[in-house]
Amino acid sequence: MYSFKPSEEQQMLIDALKRYAMDDLRAAARDAEEEGQLPIELVEKGWELGYLQASIPEDYDGFGERSAVTGVLAAEELAYGDLAGALAVMTPGLFATPILLVGSEAQKKAYIPPVIEMEWKPFTAALMEQKFDFDPNDLTTTAAIDGDSVVINGEKSYVPYADGAEAMLIYANLAGATQGFIVPAGTEGVVVGERQKLLGLNALPFYTVRFENVRVPLENRLGGADGHDFAPILAASNVALAAMAIGVSNAALDYAVEYAKDRDVFGMKVAQKQAIAFMIAEMGTAIEAIRLLVWEAAWMIDGGNPEASKQAYLALSGAMDAAMMVTDRAVQILGGHGYIREHPVEMWMRSGRGFATFNGLAIV
Amino acid sequence: MIDFETPKPIVQLNTVVETVAVNMMRTVSREMDENEHTVPWDFINFMHTAVKSMGGTSMAPDADKPDDAKKEKRPSIGFQRLGHMVEMLAWGDAGMYLCIPGGMLGSAAVAAAGTPEQKKRFLSRFMGDKPVFDGMAMTEPQAGSDTSAIRATAVLDNDTNEWILNGEKIFVTAGQKALVESDGFVVVWATIDPEAGRAGMRSFVVEAGTPGCKVTKQEHKLGIRASDTVSVVFQDCRIPFENILGSPTVEKTTKGFKGAMATFDATRPIIAAQAVGIARATLELLKEILAENGVEIRYGLPRQKLTSIERDVIEMEVMLRSAWLLTLEALWMADNKLHNPKEASMAKVYAGDIVVKITQKAVEILGPLGYSRELLLEKWFRDAKITDLYEGTGQINRLVVARNMLGYRGSQLR
Ligand SMILES: Cc1cc2nc3c(=O)[nH]c(=O)nc-3n(C[C@H](O)[C@H](O)[C@H](O)COP(=O)(O)OP(=O)(O)OC[C@H]3O[C@@H](n4cnc5c(N)ncnc54)[C@H](O)[C@@H]3O)c2cc1C
Numbered sequence: 001m002y003s004f005k006p007s008e009e010q011q012m013l014i015d016a017l018k019r020y021a022m023d024d025l026r027a028a029a030r031d032a033e034e035e036g037q038l039p040i041e042l043v044e045k046g047w048e049l050g051y052l053q054a055s056i057p058e059d060y061d062g063f064g065e066r067s068a069v070t071g072v073l074a075a076e077e078l079a080y081g082d083l084a085g086a087l088a089v090m091t092p093g094l095f096a097t098p099i100l101l102v103g104s105e106a107q108k109k110a111y112i113p114p115v116i117e118m119e120w121k122p123f124t125a126a127l128m129e130q131k132f133d134f135d136p137n138d139l140t141t142t143a144a145i146d147g148d149s150v151v152i153n154g155e156k157s158y159v160p161y162a163d164g165a166e167a168m169l170i171y172a173n174l175a176g177a178t179q180g181f182i183v184p185a186g187t188e189g190v191v192v193g194e195r196q197k198l199l200g201l202n203a204l205p206f207y208t209v210r211f212e213n214v215r216v217p218l219e220n221r222l223g224g225a226d227g228h229d230f231a232p233i234l235a236a237s238n239v240a241l242a243a244m245a246i247g248v249s250n251a252a253l254d255y256a257v258e259y260a261k262d263r264d265v266f267g268m269k270v271a272q273k274q275a276i277a278f279m280i281a282e283m284g285t286a287i288e289a290i291r292l293l294v295w296e297a298a299w300m301i302d303g304g305n306p307e308a309s310k311q312a313y314l315a316l317s318g319a320m321d322a323a324m325m326v327t328d329r330a331v332q333i334l335g336g337h338g339y340i341r342e343h344p345v346e347m348w349m350r351s352g353r354g355f356a357t358f359n360g361l362a363i364v
Numbered sequence: 365m366i367d368f369e370t371p372k373p374i375v376q377l378n379t380v381v382e383t384v385a386v387n388m389m390r391t392v393s394r395e396m397d398e399n400e401h402t403v404p405w406d407f408i409n410f411m412h413t414a415v416k417s418m419g420g421t422s423m424a425p426d427a428d429k430p431d432d433a434k435k436e437k438r439p440s441i442g443f444q445r446l447g448h449m450v451e452m453l454a455w456g457d458a459g460m461y462l463c464i465p466g467g468m469l470g471s472a473a474v475a476a477a478g479t480p481e482q483k484k485r486f487l488s489r490f491m492g493d494k495p496v497f498d499g500m501a502m503t504e505p506q507a508g509s510d511t512s513a514i515r516a517t518a519v520l521d522n523d524t525n526e527w528i529l530n531g532e533k534i535f536v537t538a539g540q541k542a543l544v545e546s547d548g549f550v551v552v553w554a555t556i557d558p559e560a561g562r563a564g565m566r567s568f569v570v571e572a573g574t575p576g577c578k579v580t581k582q583e584h585k586l587g588i589r590a591s592d593t594v595s596v597v598f599q600d601c602r603i604p605f606e607n608i609l610g611s612p613t614v615e616k617t618t619k620g621f622k623g624a625m626a627t628f629d630a631t632r633p634i635i636a637a638q639a640v641g642i643a644r645a646t647l648e649l650l651k652e653i654l655a656e657n658g659v660e661i662r663y664g665l666p667r668q669k670l671t672s673i674e675r676d677v678i679e680m681e682v683m684l685r686s687a688w689l690l691t692l693e694a695l696w697m698a699d700n701k702l703h704n705p706k707e708a709s710m711a712k713v714y715a716g717d718i719v720v721k722i723t724q725k726a727v728e729i730l731g732p733l734g735y736s737r738e739l740l741l742e743k744w745f746r747d748a749k750i751t752d753l754y755e756g757t758g759q760i761n762r763l764v765v766a767r768n769m770l771g772y773r774g775s776q777l778r
Binding site for chain 2: 001003004005006010132133134135137234260261272278280281282284286288289290293296300310311314315317318321
């Protein structure tokens, strides 16, 4: 039976996250972007809302169950407030959720509770690499099994909070397959590079990380000695990012709508000009259409549908284009004022461009 | 709870409708297109018997007839079912779909606005032995999108208690079949008070064979050629007083007109479903031919590694699926009695856009094959465009969406 309505429980979560996203994340977003830093109390407050904790079963000290549908609803709401802040709050999930999804029982027991029991701590993951045609299924960073340990070599980029990370999930190419490895803090050969300077997301600290003959025990291979399937992790990341692209788009749309209804031109409101009103109609339409695609992909993930990975890929593909289109138009609707950093739309336009690049920066 | 599971009864019906589309529509699709103004009687007779045996007077959900859902206290799925059916029939042939007896806009208007007597009088004919058709006549030579500009008049003759209609209507879908080839009817929009603007507009049922009502022209079209599109002239055409739908007096409100517009909230997603059906047919054939030629679509790769054709096909899949979901959402809202003018128009805007893009791109990609009449692709390219034109052009539906988003009245954004 079709239904397009979140459950009551989901709605409560959405409402709580929306308040935080607006009152806290949005309120702090511009300063954080300019100063290159998110106040830790801000991230901590979002963490305490317990979205990740609620997606972990009691067996691992959580108080709920993972649902990709709930996840995309939450991710969209947070990103509506501010993308950098949302990613920061969700960063520990980059470490914990893949372990929950494909980790061995021992790994779940050992690694998940410390993440969710503590206050927000920089548990993170390293997937991306600095090359133009980066492909999560064809990594340059390599892993080689050597007796009962694994040796990792290569260089990662866009690793959030790598500096001072408690532990890291690093993805490497093992005989052609992307495999995750748990790398605790202080492991020898892990060299955190300079903080990266990017087009957007300046509030979030991203680093390059070099792995020089990094040796971890074979039992740190995600999923245990036989490893794991990478597809569910990538699908969970693709829908998360797609949902966040929708959140950013919707933020830009709402801002542009308010502005256009207020601004006078030629004796009427900007919004009364068809050239503007039609853009707004198309922005709203694209957002709603692609949002449903994201929901469906998440729903397929939850149902174990074999086509879920493909659908998640399609959802992100649609969402990245929608985000660029919508955020660009939001700037256009504000005219020259949209170009000025007093308004958030230029920041959202920079965020919007990122969804074609971001890989594995969020997961639900 | 968010759920994308197609309801079981719809899945079952879909299988049946697909058989019809494959065996009765696709088989004659080309022939019907090449021979404009021939009527697909085999298909029509078959559909007439089929719809009758299912116990329906038409395909549209009937508010008065308790369906199974109501008995079991489940939410109604009538519009969702209709949307699925139309999508599949348009996948078969969008022009032939429009030839299905008894399921068009005229009967929808009677079902929505008619009294119980009117419904009995006008709708029972669809249950007879022979297929009967209906149409809706709003558009005039000088009034298309701007429906407030219609000039057809209806004047009450108090002596005979008859309405006298005068005016010309154009682009009446299935008008020929409704007025000439069967004992059907057309619902005609006219004003009972030219001074009153929209408040004076009413709809009237004009039955086949009424003196003074004449089909004067059949159009030759870019696509959907199996469907007739006609002009109808009314010259002192007298119809009984009881043929008016809604109130016979002019109140100084536009309630009656708004009521007419509200039927669009249900019909626009149906047009969107047509668009999606054509788009799906196109994408399926495109992928089939690409596969035969050894072109594999490598889902999951970054765009930098994809070929241009792969990028196009993936983009088409995104557009097709998201358009269908948007359509389903609008239909689901209609079934759940949620106010949906914004979503209905969004679905129409978006589906009308994507079917045009998809069909145009598919003809481009398949080069000499795409452009050739050997395949149906070029036909779908022609058929597709109508979904962005009728039931409100893309622009008119953008206005509706924008007004709803901005909280504007028609006068604030025109
Ligand atoms: C095959 C076919 C079947 C049809 N079936 C029926 C039927 O059964 N019954 C019926 O009554 N009608 C029917 N129509 C008519 C159809 O609904 C109209 O053609 C349509 O509403 C547009 O009207 P128009 O052609 O007069 O274009 P116009 O209204 O003249 O529009 C011309 C252009 O101006 C744009 N435009 C108009 N107003 C605005 C505005 N306010 N802002 C911005 N742009 C605007 C339009 O989008 C369009 O691009 C049918 C048409 C066709 C082609």
